[in-house]
Amino acid sequence: MERREFLKGLILPIAAAALPVSPARAGLFQSPIKTNVLRPPGAVPENIFASKCIRCGRCAEVCPYRSIVPRDFLETGVNAGTPLIDVTKVPCYLCMKCVEVCPTGTLRPIAQQETRMGLAVIDRYACMTWQEGEFMLCRTCYNVCPFKEKAIKLDELRPVIIEEYCTGCGLCTHGCPVTLENGKKAVNIEPIYAFGKVRKE
Template sequence: MNSHDNSSVEEKREGRRLFLGGLLTSALLTIGVKAEGRLLSSPVTTNRLRPPGAVSEKIFLGTCIRCGRCVEVCPYHCIIPLDTRHGVHAGTPLISVEKIPCYLCMKCVQICPTGTLRPLRQEETRMGMAVVNRHLCYTWLGQTLCRTCYNVCPFTDKAIRLDELRPVIEEKHCTGCGLCTHACPITAEDGSKAVNIEPVYSRDGLV
């Protein structure tokens, strides 16, 4: 009788253990599947760019050894190493141009030991391309005559020129440094500016 009791208690415990184990596994799986997208997908999006001279985003993950030398050498502290929340991309450098843009000092490309950032000249840099949001820009909306982006652009009249006093990006010359994005006085609800940098080259990088 006693032993019978014992075994039933044991069975109950076993069942509970199985149930809890199953719960834990499914919870982990859900988290895993949900996080997977974020853990594996590239952190490069609008206004989130790799430093100058970066190789294609396809191999960036593999070539970058996360040595952090570009982060240390950047005098403007615009290059930030990603943390574990970015999964396999943790430790790789990223620039948030609306916070601190790249001033194209070209120090990082000279010290990268793995060639993940290739040495190149200022005007050859293609971190992305500025795109004016004409539904947000005061000048394009005809509300004021703002030309902040035109004034701060390091390649005045080349990368940004004025067309009937409205800013227009010249795709051939824009380096995607983000000075215009940083300076733009308009911020939309989603945090974007009236001029944003799109990482249009990140898939090919500089060959």
């Protein structure tokens, strides 16, 4: 492991010197996964995603909603061409077509309800229903959730996420009417499952 890191360290400055500034700053080898920017359903963990994916783009092509968008080298370094879903733009509707077409097993065939792209987390400082004083009624996230009453419930008219069932599809994030200055919503998808170790099957 150490040697691999060392060699990566050797290559990185050489590659970064040879290239425009932005990929170096963005992290040539860094995973582009962050809050609300996720991998499609069934994705292998991030530590092997970039090596397993051959960037054939078939998942992006088959996606009927154009949720999956590959990005280029300047934005994502070596992850260029790998599938990404920005749920604030177009969320995943869990049609599960992409997992069927992946030729490399980077997206593994799984059932719809077993998808774990991330976990929806409600920002109680931002969510309208959680504000003190004036109570506002909003249940957009609850209404759009494909697993209503399972993954999301209303507790005294306030949304509560049930971690066990949330697929991280991002429909709630996309629907949320609150947008903060940093582009986040009052409910955001955190990719908490993306950085786990490879599961042996």
